[in-house]
Amino acid sequence: MTAELIAFDRVGKRFGDAVVLDDLSFGVGAGERVTLIGPSGSGKTTILRMLMTLTRPDSGTITVAGEPLFHEKRGDALVPAGEQHLRAMRRHTTMVFQQYNLFPNMRVLRNVTEAPVHVLGLSADEAEERARGLLDMVGLADRLDAYPSQLSGGQQQRVAIARALAMRPDVLLLDEVTSALDPELAAEVLDVLRDVARTFDVTMLCVTHAMKFARDVSDRVLMFNEGRIIESAPPDELFDAPKHDRTRQFLRSVIEES
């Protein structure tokens, strides 16, 4: 694989006795759309949380855009990264969460403009213009003045997507973004994400159980089990002709559920 934007090199993580990631190595190319599937507890969400610097690995290195994520060079040595390095690295990446996590103290528009103003240094006008465009794209142009508590889950998640895109990230992490939603509301969020995949040149890592969506947007699907990738293939191949027994079993259970 050439021009890898993200590389995991023998990354390990355990919580107590449970091995969450087992010497995991894989890479993601710039602009690639990768879906992570697998049973719960197989390490998918941990991977996204590590890329967002919310969880540190116990061992191994993660590289983003050619630079180690959790280490910085001091002289010739690599030392654990300080807040300044982490902030520089976070510029590449942002994340949409399962529970939306909008800021309840801000109206919809300000949820989307706040970080561009305070983090990217945009003027209030620039930020508002960018936010209005994105909120229009996610179908919420008429709810700019609402508080998150006044929106449905699906609407909140669409605001969260707009909020993430307003940062113009290189990498967009989607962590089970429709798992907390009714099927109908999930569908409207997935439609928005299909739009995003079509119009934005952004690398996407997506943890989801929405298999049809995964098939539509991904270039590659990674099947996880017990902290390892047991199968990696383009969606048509992985869904229609899975090589691994565990993959077949998992896909059967997901189809049954939906």
Next chain:
Amino acid sequence: MSTGLWLRLLDGLLVTLELTVFGAAIGLVFAFAAGLARLSPNRVLRGVALAYTEGFRGLPALVVLFWLVFALPGLGLQLEPLFAGVLALSLNIGAYGAEVVRGAVVSVPTAQLEAATALNFTPWQRMRLVVLPQALVAMVPPFGNLLVELLKATALVSLVYLQDLTFQGQIVRAATGDTAATFAGLLVGYGVIALVLTRLVKLVERRAAASLGHTTRPRAVEGAR
């Protein structure tokens, strides 16, 4: 009762209100400084704040007051009496307030901090833009309780000859000889001030709820049905 005595009571009321308002204002400063310091990554700051909160929650406000008014001058530091009263009260109420601040900040869900991290806010921006505005809403009701506690504690200053409502009440009692009526009047007086303060806090509470997009909530009632 003569006009002079009524004026005395009015003067006393003003002193009591001054003590309450300034005590609350400076108490808030202590509460935020100590409450946020308790959450600081800096061990020294945390230690100082812990010593303050644990120390002053354990000390009777009256003893602190005696110390500031009667002991400090012996060490060559004479505080203006009203200032000494305000300082003693605010040191005491600030120690309780610090726990309110700390508790409210900690009660903001971790998910909010993670969302703020994902948007690359600095640690201070996370606190200022995301955590504190939400924590403030949670602080209002317990701060309201502390405010009434503070009002009641102001009566202590009459023991160091500050001429607050209680002190003037004693003068009136001595002048008229009517103990029952005077103290009944004081009780009503403090009660009315407390009622006004509680009303004001309710208004602030409603404002705070609105800052999260909630209307005043009959929700608790609905839940009880």
